[in-house]
Amino acid sequence: MASLAKIVIPNEKALTTRDNSRESRSRISSYSLALVTFLTALLIVGIIGTIVWKGAPSLTWEFLSQSPKANMSAGGIWPMIRGSLLLMGGTLLAVLPAGILGGIFLAEYAGRGRLARLMHACVTSLAGTPSIVFGLFGLAVFVLLLKWKFCLLAGWLTLAVFSLPTVVLTTETAIRSVPDSLIEGALSLGLSKWQTMWKVVLPNAMPGILSGLILTTGRAAGEAPPILLTAGIYYSTSKFELNSGMLFQPIENLPYHLAEGYRQGGVIPDRIVWGTCLSLMLFVLLLNIGAVIFRSRMRWKQLQH
Amino acid sequence: METTATLEGSISETHMSAKMPIVHVRQLSVSYGGVKALKEISIDIPKNAVTSLIGPSGCGKSTFLRTLNRMNDRITGFRCDGTVEVAGVNVYAKKVDMLSLRRRVGMVFQKANPFPMSVYENVAIGPKMHYGTKGAELDQIVEDSLRAAAIWNEVKDDYKRKSGLSLSGGQQQRLCIARMLAVRPEVILMDEPCSALDPVSTAKIEDLVIELKADHTVVIVTHNLQQAERISDQTAFFMFGELVEYAKSDILFNDAARRETQDYVSGRFG
Numbered sequence: 097m098a099s100l101a102k103i104v105i106p107n108e109k110a111l112t113t114r115d116n117s118r119e120s121r122s123r124i125s126s127y128s129l130a131l132v133t134f135l136t137a138l139l140i141v142g143i144i145g146t147i148v149w150k151g152a153p154s155l156t157w158e159f160l161s162q163s164p165k166a167n168m169s170a171g172g173i174w175p176m177i178r179g180s181l182l183l184m185g186g187t188l189l190a191v192l193p194a195g196i197l198g199g200i201f202l203a204e205y206a207g208r209g210r211l212a213r214l215m216h217a218c219v220t221s222l223a224g225t226p227s228i229v230f231g232l233f234g235l236a237v238f239v240l241l242l243k244w245k246f247c248l249l250a251g252w253l254t255l256a257v258f259s260l261p262t263v264v265l266t267t268e269t270a271i272r273s274v275p276d277s278l279i280e281g282a283l284s285l286g287l288s289k290w291q292t293m294w295k296v297v298l299p300n301a302m303p304g305i306l307s308g309l310i311l312t313t314g315r316a317a318g319e320a321p322p323i324l325l326t327a328g329i330y331y332s333t334s335k336f337e338l339n340s341g342m343l344f345q346p347i348e349n350l351p352y353h354l355a356e357g358y359r360q361g362g363v364i365p366d367r368i369v370w371g372t373c374l375s376l377m378l379f380v381l382l383l384n385i386g387a388v389i390f391r392s393r394m395r396w397k398q399l400q401h
Numbered sequence: 402m403e404t405t406a407t408l409e410g411s412i413s414e415t416h417m418s419a420k421m422p423i424v425h426v427r428q429l430s431v432s433y434g435g436v437k438a439l440k441e442i443s444i445d446i447p448k449n450a451v452t453s454l455i456g457p458s459g460c461g462k463s464t465f466l467r468t469l470n471r472m473n474d475r476i477t478g479f480r481c482d483g484t485v486e487v488a489g490v491n492v493y494a495k496k497v498d499m500l501s502l503r504r505r506v507g508m509v510f511q512k513a514n515p516f517p518m519s520v521y522e523n524v525a526i527g528p529k530m531h532y533g534t535k536g537a538e539l540d541q542i543v544e545d546s547l548r549a550a551a552i553w554n555e556v557k558d559d560y561k562r563k564s565g566l567s568l569s570g571g572q573q574q575r576l577c578i579a580r581m582l583a584v585r586p587e588v589i590l591m592d593e594p595c596s597a598l599d600p601v602s603t604a605k606i607e608d609l610v611i612e613l614k615a616d617h618t619v620v621i622v623t624h625n626l627q628q629a630e631r632i633s634d635q636t637a638f639f640m641f642g643e644l645v646e647y648a649k650s651d652i653l654f655n656d657a658a659r660r661e662t663q664d665y666v667s668g669r670f671g
Contacts, residue, residue: 208477277514281577284472285527285584286504295526296516398517398564 144377151374154367160375164331168364173372175336179349180379182342183251183327184317188309190256191263196305198260199267204293223261228321230258235325246346251327255316266308270301299398307391314383318376320351328352330360350376423448423588423618424469425486431464434478438464440642441483451610451619453629453650456639456665462622465639466590468492469620470506471499488587504531507586511593513573515565515580520547520556523565523576527584542583550579551609571602578609589613591621595628607632626666630654638662 158172165171202219206212234254244250274297282292298305316322329346330353336342350372357369422445431439439461446452454462467473469487485492488505504527515523524543528534534542547553547560552575556563565576574594581589591610595603603625610619610632623629629636630650637647638661646653646662657663 275514277510277512278516280472280475280508280510281514281516281580282526283475284470284503284508284510285530285581286500286502287526287530288500291530295530300517398566 147370147374147377150366150370151372154371155374159368159371164368168331168368170365170368173350173353173368173375175332175348176350176353176372177375177379178336179347180317180351180376182248182347183255183323183349184313184383186248186252187255187259187316188313190252191259191313192309194256195260195263195309196267198264199271199305200293200298202264202268203271204289204297219261219264223265225261226321227258227316227319228325230254231322231325233257234322239326244344246327246329247344248327248347249343251323251347254322254326255313255319258319258322259312259316262312263309266312267301267305270304270308271297273304274300303391303394303398306394307387310383310387310390314380314387317349318351318380320355323349323352324355330356350379421448422446423488424620425484427484429465429468429481429483429485431461431468431473431479431481433476433480438642439468439481442644444637444644444647446618446620447635448618449614449616450634451614451621451632453633453636454620454622454639455624455626455629455636456645458624460639461642462637462639463592466592466620466622469588469590470503470508472508474499504584505586506588506590507581507584509574509577509581509589509591509594511596513570513577513597515568515573515576517564517566520560520563520565520568520576524580524583527580531584546579546583547576549582549613550575551605551612552576552579569602571598571605574598574602574606575609578606586617588618588620591619593622593624596624603628626654626668638665640665 160172160177161174162172163175164173198219202212202216206215231254234250234257238244238250238253239246278296278300279292282296283289287295320328327347327349329348332346332348334345354369354372354376357364357372424444424446426445427443429439429442430437442461442465454466456462464473468481468485469492471492473479473481481493487502490497490502490505492502516526518526521543524546525534525539528539528542543560544553547556552572555572556568556576565573568576574597578594595606598606607628610621613619614634621629621633633650635648636650636653638645638653638657640661646657646659648658653662654666657666
């Protein structure tokens with residue numbers, strides 16, 4: 097015991113004398129951190145503030161629920177909102193099975209060998225690849241090679257391919273964060289690896305998996321480049337119908353509308369462009385809030401029953 | 402080291418014949434990535450009895466426990482030599498059915514690990530997955546298991562709705578015992594099941610362990626020497642990956658043959 101006491105007590109001088117240079121250095125670093133944080137916050141508030149300031153006046157019920165009128169110079173943006181919702185819903189369904197299976201594979205079956213690390217590196221770099229690259233991929237494969245032309249289906253699949261790496265990674269993280277004690281508990285009962293995955297790991301990881309899925313596809317639905325090259329249309333005069341025919345029709349949507357709004361230079365009034373911008377921001381914001389509420393409700397249910 | 406592999410002399414002949422070994426281990430050595438954790442352990446653990454494994458931290462007692470149901474397999478670099486037989490199953494044979502082995506050898510962990518589902522579902526999952534049990538029969542198994550784990554009275558009103566996670570620590574541990582009992586294991590491995598519990602909960606688990614030995618064989622790792630003496634029929638003392646001494650508990654705690662054991666149980670080190 098005597099030797100133990102000697103080890104535990106550190107250099108007494110270090111505890112009693114004040115180390116001035118170290119303290120001032122730590123003060124400087126905390127001030128500069130605060131400054132950077134403040135500037136970042138200012139930037140975000142500035143961007144959001146501008147959009148809200150300029151977009152809010154046009155954000156009326158009519159604006160959200162009506163079609164454009166008078167050659168886009170008046171009316172609302174309902175077809176674009178509808179298109180974005182459709183794009184996102186289809187993307188979500190398309191990416192769900194592949195994303196979850198990929199995440200399960202990386203987390204539980206790939207192991208930690210060289211091949212697994214390589215796959216991981218590939219998925220991670222794909223997740224960081226600019227969306228325009230996926231747009232070109234969609235253009236080459238779905239629009240040109242498969243001859244689907246610009247259509248909703250091509251948009252779905254392009255956005256799904258774009259979201260896939262991120263969904264795989266968020267799923268993998270959600271699965272890896274399931275406590276090992278639960279997995280050991282299931283295995284010790286004699287459950288097979290697959291039963292353990294299906295009955296214990298996945299239900300536990302599900303809140304994380306689904307919220308990752310919603311956030312990722314929500315972000316994807318806000319991306320203009322992939323849609324620009326595969327599915328987007330400025331304005332369709334044909335009547336929209338919710339049936340299988342829509343799959344091979346191009347579709348209006350918020351980010352494309354916004355991009356075109358500026359490219360056309362003055363055809364669409366600024367008022368409508370800013371309104372669209374705010375709507376797109378709210379669209380993504382609502383999805384994020386929805387995902388957070390959804391996740392905490394699921395967690396709460398698991399705890400309380 | 403020539404270890405006392407069986408309980409020679411310490412248990413009477415009649416006693417021995419009534420309690421045939423259900424765990425039979427010979428020359429077991431275990432290493433993790435080349436680091437030896439267990440060195441040539443040979444031990445027989447009798448049926449329908451409680452056997453404690455004691456020793457300082459890192460002595461290999463948990464490693465030993467987890468070789469009995471192959472829970473160490475998940476650790477990378479794990480390697481083992483020697484023979485391990487549990488309930489007639491050659492545990493490390495190439496073709497062993499791991500799932501049926503683990504069904505016959507249940508385990509309770511240091512930290513209670515109920516699944517995030519209802520108390521009922523926690524207990525029902527084993528029989529459902531293994532035997533496809535359902536309906537009234539499953540209800541009965543769940544109730545019996547909860548009763549056997551002495552938690553029925555505390556949860557009977559809302560056990561189909563209440564989440565296993567909303568129970569107290571001691572209740573969670575008994576729920577885990579019920580969950581394990583529901584698959585009807587022959588051997589029960591307990592890895593410091595009381596280390597995170599208060600004295601009242603600990604006493605409940607100890608009573609439970611003593612009741613369980615009527616139909617099960619219990620092997621329990623514990624740091625609580627009084628607990629080992631109270632509940633176990635025999636005790637094995639591990640140190641530095643070796644089995645130093647193995648004897649009936651009252652002998653090991655009061656009249657140990659080896660100096661290291663005497664020092665440890667009297668609190669002179671460890």
